Amino acid sequence: MPELPEVETTRRGILPATKGRSVSAVVLRERRLRWPIDPALPSLITGRLLENIERRAKYLLFRFANGTLLVHLGMSGSLRLIEGAPPPPRKHDHVDLVFEGGALLRYHDPRRFGCMLWIEGDASAHPLLRDLGPEPLEEAFDGAVLFRASRGRRSAVKQLLMDGTVVVGVGNIYASEALFRAGIDPRRAAGKVSAARYEALASAVREVLGESVATGGTTLRDYVDSNGRPGEFALRLNVYGREGEACPRCAAAIRQVRLGQRSTFFCIGCQR
DNA sequence: ACTGGATCCTGACTGC
DNA sequence: TGCAGTCAGGATCCAG
Structure with missing residues (x-):
């Protein structure tokens, strides 16, 4: 979707x-x-x-x-x-x-x-x-929003990012991509990520979504835009769908795990 | 209140 | 060529 x-x-x-x-x-x-x-x-x-x-x-x-x-x-x-x-x-x-x-x-x-x-x-x-959370591309969304919502939560930070009551619109692809850009291991417990790292994550979310909106979305499988055309693929996916490939930053092999029944991709070298 | 799991449905793909 | 099994961009709902 x-x-x-x-x-x-x-x-x-x-x-x-x-x-x-x-x-x-x-x-x-x-x-x-x-x-x-x-x-x-x-x-x-x-x-x-x-x-x-x-x-x-x-x-x-x-x-x-x-x-x-x-x-x-x-x-x-x-x-x-x-x-x-x-x-x-x-x-x-x-x-x-x-x-x-x-x-x-x-x-x-x-x-x-x-x-x-x-x-x-x-x-x-x-x-x-x-009960929806803030829009990720609007002013109300920042690292503090994520930090506040994360306190006391033991589930993975990727699941926090995909929780629509925390912030909306971050789906499975862009969650993996944003965590890669922010250098955060998607499996890390949400409650153990620092405020500073949540600032980096919020910026990464804005970046990834902003770039993708600017280029007309990403195509996977059967997505087509309102003209029936596939998206531009203009936003390069760094990790999503690239299990076993070399990380573009450090060349380590990209790994795939399941988190909350969703495929999750990350670089074990860059993401801590 | 938080968490994981099941669930809705069709189609593409893989392996036997 | 067929058939079974797996997986897919979401997110609601429910049990524990």
């Missing part, structure tokens, strides 16, 4: 053709996502103006005057912008949002871990958004 940079790339890609336009039709082909799509969705947003598309963590928030459509791409989802005559839907093209003027957003998600939820009223109070 899309990690934060891929979701942000999608948001930027679909915004110009959809913001300020009215929805002319909604096609639901498959409602069984992580939670079922409300069958009333078409009647709720057809004829309504899409005021904006915002992002919180890896959620996209489609803002209408009468509510918010909360969209998550899960592990395998994509949202594709189609302008002009739409091709016939492929397998797993579950939803179309059609806009006046012809632009169409097509939601594709083979594994169906994503969601499309209608929220009335204050979306930020919704249980899925309420």
Whole structure:
């Protein structure tokens, strides 16, 4: 799936053709996502103006005057912008949002871990958004946030980094990459990492995510952007997926371990 | 309150 | 060519 940079790339890609336009039709082909799509969705947003598309963590928030459509791409989802005559839907093209003027957003998600939820009223109070930590690319996120959250925690620092109540948007790839840049062993107990090292880690998170957003996200497997194109691969991954290869910094072999059921890559020479 | 584990689902890939 | 097993970018939910 899309990690934060891929979701942000999608948001930027679909915004110009959809913001300020009215929805002319909604096609639901498959409602069984992580939670079922409300069958009333078409009647709720057809004829309504899409005021904006915002992002919180890896959620996209489609803002209408009468509510918010909360969209998550899960592990395998994509949202594709189609302008002009739409091709016939492929397998797993579950939803179309059609806009006046012809632009169409097509939601594709083979594994169906994503969601499309209608929220009335204050979306930020919704249980899925309420308890989320700060955005990693905004001012509120720094080393002190990580340090405070880590005290007394015995689980691995990588798991702290991927805990959405601590900081949002750091997925499995970028967690490994940020820890590599900061020189921290992903297995280290979160509560035993110093404040100074958390400053370095917070900077590394900002760097990695910032660079990736700037270059349109990273492609692995089946990620495509809103134009259906794969990401640029412009952000070089130093350790993720490179078990056995030479560390770009010290040439030691990169190791792979499992942490919290997720593959984790690191350099035993550079990361302590 | 924190922690690890199971879980949702399809598809790509590996080894026999 | 088929079949079984493993793994995948997420994150919620539940038991202990």
